[in-house]
Amino acid sequence: MQRIALNAALLPQAQALSDEAGWNQNAADWLVFQRHGEIFGVMAGERLVATAAILPYGEDFAWISMVLVTAEFRRRGLATSLLRHGMARLHAQRRVALLDATEAGEPVYRVLGFSTLTRMTRWVRAGAHGPKTPVSTSPPALQTALRTLDSAAFGAPRSFLLDDFLSRPNAGAWSDDKSAVVLRPGRHAWQIGPVIGTQDRPCALLTLAIDTASGAIVIDLLEAGADLVPWLTRRGFTPRRGFCRMAHGRDTLPGAPTRLLAAAGPEFG
Numbered sequence: 666m667q668r669i670a671l672n673a674a675l676l677p678q679a680q681a682l683s684d685e686a687g688w689n690q691n692a693a694d695w696l697v698f699q700r701h702g703e704i705f706g707v708m709a710g711e712r713l714v715a716t717a718a719i720l721p722y723g724e725d726f727a728w729i730s731m732v733l734v735t736a737e738f739r740r741r742g743l744a745t746s747l748l749r750h751g752m753a754r755l756h757a758q759r760r761v762a763l764l765d766a767t768e769a770g771e772p773v774y775r776v777l778g779f780s781t782l783t784r785m786t787r788w789v790r791a792g793a794h795g796p797k798t799p800v801s802t803s804p805p806a807l808q809t810a811l812r813t814l815d816s817a818a819f820g821a822p823r824s825f826l827l828d829d830f831l832s833r834p835n836a837g838a839w840s841d842d843k844s845a846v847v848l849r850p851g852r853h854a855w856q857i858g859p860v861i862g863t864q865d866r867p868c869a870l871l872t873l874a875i876d877t878a879s880g881a882i883v884i885d886l887l888e889a890g891a892d893l894v895p896w897l898t899r900r901g902f903t904p905r906r907g908f909c910r911m912a913h914g915r916d917t918l919p920g921a922p923t924r925l926l927a928a929a930g931p932e933f934g
Contacts, residue, residue, distance in 0.1 A: 668707055687853075703754065704718045705718070784887075787884070790902045792882075833849055871893075
């Protein structure tokens, strides 16, 4: 077996790994990592059997994600080996590593030196709406407001990610002076996130996003957005799984975490 850096030609095999795991990432998500970060993989002959990715945000930190191993190659240390390689790459860049681990994966990352800083819950609603006409473009003023609000809340500019989201067919965004919500299509469900604001602000914007989407919807709610739980419950959302937002080399979250109510997704932070 051989460790490699993935190029675009191998992305269909990477997509097959996330499909096997039942994850919501699609081809456009994998392209973000290939274009703006790094994807590492393990090949068994001509077959891609494991992946991990890093995505830098600004000069200070990066996200580690897309840690996948096909079923028959698990429990051989491939994921840990790729994680250590990604951590070494970030250490050389003097960037702190952050990630969103499943609750089952939390002990594994803790052994590697990660500490839990906050938690996140995925809320899911099955499709209940008929066909809608999603917003496929966003005015420049809205995009500017979204970038500004997100950068302050998240702790680093990530215009490349937000612009990518909004360039996708049927994606949309809504914003006012203090809140913003992004909606994009995923592999199996619409993803709402990031959601930025204060607890009482984004509900009207969330309503627009939910009413726009047709089919299943997921939203990854951080602890800062806990007050939205009754609101989501009334609209038919139920909790699906938990995540732990962890960091290696720092004990606080970047940005203004009380304003980041829902993540862009565990793969993007």
